[in-house]
Amino acid sequence: AQSVTQLGSHVSVSEGALVLLRCNYSSSVPPYLFWYVQYPNQGLQLLLKYTSAATLVKGINGFEAEFKKSETSFHLTKPSAHMSDAAEYFCAVTRTGNQFYFGTGTSLTVIP
Amino acid sequence: GAVVSQHPSWVICKSGTSVKIECRSLDFQATTMFWYRQFPKQSLMLMATSNEGSKATYEQGVEKDKFLINHASLTLSTLTVTSAHPEDSSFYICSARDWTGGDYGYTFGSGTRLTVV
Numbered sequence: 001a002q003s004v005t006q007l008g009s010h011v012s013v014s015e016g017a018l019v020l021l022r023c024n025y026s027s028s029v030p031p032y033l034f035w036y037v038q039y040p041n042q043g044l045q046l047l048l049k050y051t052s053a054a055t056l057v058k059g060i061n062g063f064e065a066e067f068k069k070s071e072t073s074f075h076l077t078k079p080s081a082h083m084s085d086a087a088e089y090f091c092a093v094t095r096t097g098n099q100f101y102f103g104t105g106t107s108l109t110v111i112p
Numbered sequence: 113g114a115v116v117s118q119h120p121s122w123v124i125c126k127s128g129t130s131v132k133i134e135c136r137s138l139d140f141q142a143t144t145m146f147w148y149r150q151f152p153k154q155s156l157m158l159m160a161t162s163n164e165g166s167k168a169t170y171e172q173g174v175e176k177d178k179f180l181i182n183h184a185s186l187t188l189s190t191l192t193v194t195s196a197h198p199e200d201s202s203f204y205i206c207s208a209r210d211w212t213g214g215d216y217g218y219t220f221g222s223g224t225r226l227t228v229v
Contacts, residue, residue: 036220043118043205043220044156051215090155100146100207100218102155 004033004091006103014111019078021106023065023091026072033074034092035065038105044090050074061085086110114140116208118221125196125228133191133224135206141186142208147179150203150223162189196228 007022025031032051036044048059055067065076074091091103115138125131135145143164148156160170160181168181178200180192189208193200206221 032216034218041122041203041223041225043116043222044207045220046218099161100156100158102157104155105153 003101004093004103006089006091006106008106009104010107010109012109012111013081015083016080019063019076019081019085019108021076021089021091021108023074023076023103024072025074025091025093027093027095031093031095033065033067034094034100035059035063035074035076036090036092038088038090047076047089081108081110083110083112114208114210114212114217114219116142116206116219116221118206118224120224121222122225123227125226127197127228128195130192130194131196131226133193133204133206133226135189135191135208135221137187137208137210137219140208140210140212142189142210143186144209145183145189146207146209146218147181147189147191148205148207150205152203156205159191193226196226198228201226201228 003026005024034049035047038044047063048057050057050067058064063078089106092100094100117136119134145162147159149159150156158171159174160168162168162181162183164183164186170176183189203223205223210217
């Protein structure tokens with residue numbers, strides 16, 4: 001079975017500080033991993049995805065994530081938080097492309 | 113890039129009526145589309161997988177007679193909530209899958225806020 005666990009349902013950072021959102025996956029084989037961002041009452045926007053190529057994946061808006069097989073992790077980072085980064089972030093995993101499993105989400109608050 | 117249009121963005125209906133939500137892939141063909149439901153402050157839960165020209169595959173616990181899915185063309189899937197009740201109030205999101213550059217791509221619609229009164 002596949003699943004993802006997002007540690008921390010709420011994360012607060014100061015503007016300009018490092019953003020770190022944690023995601024651990026459970027999969028018997030190397031999966032496809034995704035990070036999505038959701039603004040209030042909107043759909044999901046893809047930030048980045050890992051598809052077994054480079055382990056360090058760069059996405060939009062300055063976000064990046066590193067696939068670490070030994071730790072079964074795919075944490076999302078951004079060096080310097082902006083106010084506009086405040087949103088809900090979801091980690092997701094799929095192996096077959098037919099079934100997506102989403103984490104429970106992390107709400108990011110950016111403090112001015 | 114790939115765009116998925118979902119309509120309506122919000123709808124209020126009376127209990128007992130039916131509501132149809134449309135999901136269109138605007139610039140690509142989507143053999144497979146997915147329908148999700150999201151409760152407030154919660155994650156997305158897959159309701160069903162919709163394949164063009166065939167019956168949808170529903171997740172365990174999702175009533176197929178209540179949530180009717182039709183995927184009659186490669187660019188349109190619809191979700192009809194039949195005999196809606198207040199407990200059906202939720203945020204519904206569709207996603208379309210395409211194959212580009214040797215990889216799957218998943219594009220999400222902007223969601224539909226359904227309120228049943």
